[in-house]
Amino acid sequence: MFKIKQFSKLSGTSSRMLRHYEKMDLLKPAKIDPDNNYRYYQAEQLTTVNKIKKLQSFGFSLALIKEILNQENPVDLEKYLYTRQQELAEELAVITQQKDSLAQIQAELDDRQNxxxxxxxxxxxxxxxxxxxxxxxxxxxxxxxxxxxxxxxxxxxxxxxxxxxxxxxxxxxxxxxxxxxxxxxxxxxxxxxxxxxxxxxxxxxxxxxxxxxxxxxxxxxxxxxxxxxxxxxxxxxxxxxxxxxxxxxxxxxxxxxxxxxxxxxxxxx
The missing domain is CATH 3.20.80.10 (Regulatory factor, effector binding domain)
Structure with a gap:
């Protein structure tokens, strides 16, 4: 097992964030020493950390990630990913429209100073x-x-x-x-x-x-x-x-x- 600071290095995740994951019931330490309250993690828990960070990179909230990780059926995970894909497509369309509008305004400002x-x-x-x-x-x-x-x-x-x-x-x-x-x-x-x-x-x-x-x-x-x-x-x-x-x-x-x-x-x- 690894102490929290060791596991932090192995997972590329700060101790503060690991404690936050614990508070959110996303990732519980494999063991907590009752005498000194030290937290210990196992190597296999790196897989869970990597899943959490990957889902975060897709824009999922920690609350939703907790819900996703509790799903046992892979088909359910596909539904979450498809829904997020649709949301990103809509967000991209809005951002693209805003970008085009800004470019148009800039062009008009360049051509027409006053x-x-x-x-x-x-x-x-x-x-x-x-x-x-x-x-x-x-x-x-x-x-x-x-x-x-x-x-x-x-x-x-x-x-x-x-x-x-x-x-x-x-x-x-x-x-x-x-x-x-x-x-x-x-x-x-x-x-x-x-x-x-x-x-x-x-x-x-x-x-x-x-x-x-x-x-x-x-x-x-x-x-x-x-x-x-x-x-x-x-x-x-x-x-x-x-x-x-x-x-x-x-x-x-x-x-x-x-x-x-x-x-x-x-x-x-």
Whole structure:
């Protein structure tokens, strides 16, 4: 048998941690001398220590490791390992997303040192003929499906779009919503067409806007809104309607976010 300090060296585990294992009922000494309270371990207990440390390296808590070590059926251990594998896969997906977001933000900071890179333009969007669809969508991912519906309606009536075509996403909610979004899509058209069940044709009125046009992913939107808000504070205008985006080059046209061109607009009075 080995005293605790000797066993500590053999197992590569501190005496303090061995005592903690004992307290957790993970690894009891093979013998405790009743006279001096010295603890003794056997060589075969190194296998248990190695199992504990291996399971710890997988991210299992000591409480769960105790539960695992008490399982006699190897199939039960496989279930624990499979569950932990799934958890790690989910954690990795979150970490990867966070890493990609940080890289994107860093790239944007490198390319745009300050808000002056987002130039605010005051302009009037003229009256225009549009085909329109408006619907409450579950979340932002539903916008692409709404564009597909609008596209199918255009194909059904052989709609002629303006040149260049202008696609507009209008957010009608009075405040920001990330779910149950009241969204209207408009495309400018030439000619007269018949209303359909979901798609309507009408002349949209002229509106005065403050806008910022930017290239790249929608991850820049917070900085764009910051630039618009700062500009608005220095002007004699007020927000007077829903916010909308003009999609000059949209995800429907190219899957590459670096090629997207978006004009974020605020309606003014």
């Amino acid at each position: 808000l002056l890179d987002y130039h605010v333009v005051l302009k009037e969007l003229p009256a225009r003929k549009v085909m329109s669809i408006r619907k409450v969508i579950a979340d932002a991912s539903g916008e692409s499906e709404l564009w597909q519906t609008l596209g199918a309606a255009a194909e059904a009536q052989k709609v002629q779009f303006s040149s260049p075509p202008v696609g507009i996403s209008i957010y009608h909610d009075e405040e920001y919503q990330d779910q149950q979004i009241d969204l209207e899509l408009q495309s400018t058209v030439v000619g007269d067409y018949s209303d359909m069940e979901e798609v309507k044709f009408f002349v949209a009125p002229a509106i005065k806007t403050a806008s910022v046009t930017f290239q790249g992913s929608y991850g820049q939107m917070p900085q764009v809104m910051n630039a618009l808000a700062r500009w608005l504070e220095t002007q004699d205008y007020e927000m007077a309607g829903p916010m909308f985006n003009i999609n000059h080059v949209s995800p429907a046209q190219t899957p590459d976010p670096e090629k997207w061109v978006t004009e974020a607009c605020l309606v003014l009075k």
